[in-house]
Amino acid sequence: MSATLKPGDMIGILGSGQLGRMLAMAGARLGLRTHIYAPEPGPALDVCAQHTIAPYEDEAALAAFADSVAVVSYEFENVPAATAAFLAARRHVRPGPGALAITQDRLSEKTFLNQLGIPTARFAQVDDVAGLTAALDTLGRPAILKTRRFGYDGKGQVMIRPGQDIAEAFSALGGQACILEGLVTFAREVSVVGARSLSGDFAAFDVCENEHENHILSRTIVPARLGAQTARAAMDMAGKIAAALDYVGVITVEMFLVEEAGSETIVVNEIAPRVHNSGHWTIDGAVTSQFEQHMRAICGWALGSPRRHGAIDMRNLIGAQANDWEAMLAEPGLCLHLYGKHEAREGRKMGHFTRVLPEEEHEAQAGPLNRT
């Protein structure tokens, strides 16, 4: 199978959610077709050329899927290792199974980052209650206990405060392998969404500043409020991480911005080996969207420009917030995206909208931007 694809080729995506949907839509613009493979139907099925609904362990279905596509990618990081290995023996899997293995496990992820010289929260491996006691002695309280695997949107983690029962906290996470993290006192949460091509070029979008509600992303503004040098350093870190992973595709690095004694430092929280909610603004607000960038990279094509069209304000529409779609449509310049989900369950991402503003208006809304 050739390393480089052509328009008309079929892209295989594991996962049927909104990220798969937006990938398929971006691919269609470039003449690519998409085959979605997922255990359950989801919003991506409305816009893809072909789909397979089967478990990730179904080798016959996986083999037929691999035969039908020119490259395999995914919209979520918890692709089972055996599934990735099975597919990689048949087709290019981009980003590769190595990047998945490191980023699926918080312990291997943080160890990898520290080996690269990239700062993270202080952390310790926790396999049992005795290990948790020892880790708390080193890291102190409060600290955050997280499962090593399968955490998302704040799930699979508990804060351990002074006086709190340790055994209870450990069993609240199901007694699984965990890590304990020291608490980072951050001023803001930011992310870098960037893409690395097959030939090793790296292009990052401007740093995003993210606000969460109930651990779910609620708003992203760009540019993030941080100094130009810090922003450069954050983007360089993402490039360094992507290069060390020999990565192909869009990668997102979630970071904490720490302000101390008038200086800013970046602490990396986690790596998402995929397109990311904090990059949704790029559809309307950048020359090339994160979804197109991912498609270009996994096809072995040149990356597009990540240049921004203006100052960005992106809001997620969670649950019932999407019910106001008519009012949003009525606002000139507001770019509305609805994911076609039928039921607006609480906490469910139903859509998002992006406003692309002249830079001065953004500064008035977000407060003065601290550029150096």
Ligand code: AMP
């Ligand atoms: P995560 O699942 O690791 O992305 O964590 C979810 C959220 O919890 C982050 O977006 C932060 O707001 C918070 N958080 C996670 N780890 C830490 C930490 N070590 N120190 C402070 N806040 C954290």
